[in-house]
Amino acid sequence: MKNLIEQKYLSVIIPLYMGEEFIEKLVLELELLASYLKDILSLEVxxxxxxxxxxxxxxxxxxxTNHFKFQGVRLSRNFKSYIAILAGVNECTGDYITILPQDLQESTDVTVALLTEIKKGYDVVWAVRRSRSDPWLNMFLSKCFHKLMNLMWSSWPNTGADVFMITKPVAHILEGMQEKNSHITGQILWMGFKQTRIYYDRHSRKIGKSGWKTFSKLKLAVDIITQFSYVPIRLCTIFGILIAILAFMYTILIVFNKIFFNIVVSGWSSLMLVILLLGGMQLIFLGIIGEYLWRAFDEVRKRPAYIVIEKINHNE
Structure with a gap:
């Protein structure tokens, strides 16, 4: 009885999108995981x-299922994987919470490694990719994205970390954030706590194709940058100051040449070039400011981050 009372739970969140072909394999892997962990803790999916x-x-x-309990949550539309993970965090009851991708490119072996590490006293453990087996274009874009994030945020893993394990206190804080245009990696890194990493080799995709398109990745990058960094706004300010200084110096040069050498600056083409260059930069700067304003407006409206239309609970 004492062992039963002290038994802890591991909650595994699995975001699904067009995932009917993956579920059978997922259940088999989860049964094996639950059986392997049965003397340590119980499994909730x-x-x-x-x-x-x-x-x-x-x-x-x-x-x-035979060895684990599970819940099912159906969202009213496609809110993207970050929001689906947040919905899972809000529903789970485990002492430790982790993610398992539907395609099993990160296997349950990674889950066991994360659990082993977090039980050493950490609040957050990241599973950082050591290598991956993906098409070269996907690898190139991913490398560029994570390099950019690392330049802006030194604690961001160079090769990315889509899988993690957190404790219940961290999950409670994550629930309270409810940010729509954000990313869970940035939020957890921002929190602090005691964090560490493990490294693994990512498997190649055996079934189906990735739902992440180039546009989705670009939007994700913009969301993370505008949500967690003021760098774009600061760059706008710096460019504006530099252009103002150059314009002032050029004005002095023109006046000096006119007074002392009677040289008159002419040239319709060069004038149009300057106007178009400055106009283009102004539009870019307005676009950057607009990205920040839109996200602020979206949060102020207080619409729910997601809508649940159906639930099932096999935890009884």
Whole structure:
């Protein structure tokens, strides 16, 4: 009885989007994981259907398990994976919370390694990719993205860390944030706490194709930069000051040449070039400011980060 009372839970959040073909394999892997961990802790799984247009949630309803309990959460539309993870965090009850991708490119072995490390007394453990097996274009874009994030934020892993494990206190703070145009990696890094990393080799995708398109990755980069950094705004200020200084110096040069050498500056082409250059830079700066203003407006409206239309609970 004492062992039963002290038994802790591991909550595994699985965001699903058009994931009906993955669920059977996921359940098999989760059964093995729960069986392996049964003497250490119990397993709770939260399947979050992120507005899939196929029969993903119907397949979740038909899941039958022997070694773990699970919940199913269906969102009203596709809110993207970060929001789906947040929905799972709000539903889970475990002492430790982690993520498992539907395609199992990060296997349950990574989950075990994360658990081993967090039980040493950490609040957050990141699973950082040591290597990955993806198409070269995806690898190149990912490398550029993470390098950019690392330049702006030194604690951001160079190769990315989409999988992590956190403790219940960290999860409670994450629940309270409810930020829509953000990213969970940045939020957890921002929190602080006692954090560490493990390293793993990412498997190649065996089934299906990635739902992450180039535009989605670009939007994610903009979201993270505008949510956690003032650098773009500061760059606008710096460029504005530099241009003002150059314009002032050029004005002095023109006046000096006119007074002492009677040289008159002429040239319609050069004038148009300067006007178009400055006009283009002004539009870029207005766009950057607009990105920040839109995100502030989106948060002020206080719309819910997501909408749940259906739940199932097999935890009883």
């Amino acid at each position: 939260i399947f979050v259907d992120d507005g899939s247009p196929d029969e993903t949630f119907e397949v979740v309803k038909r899941i039958s």
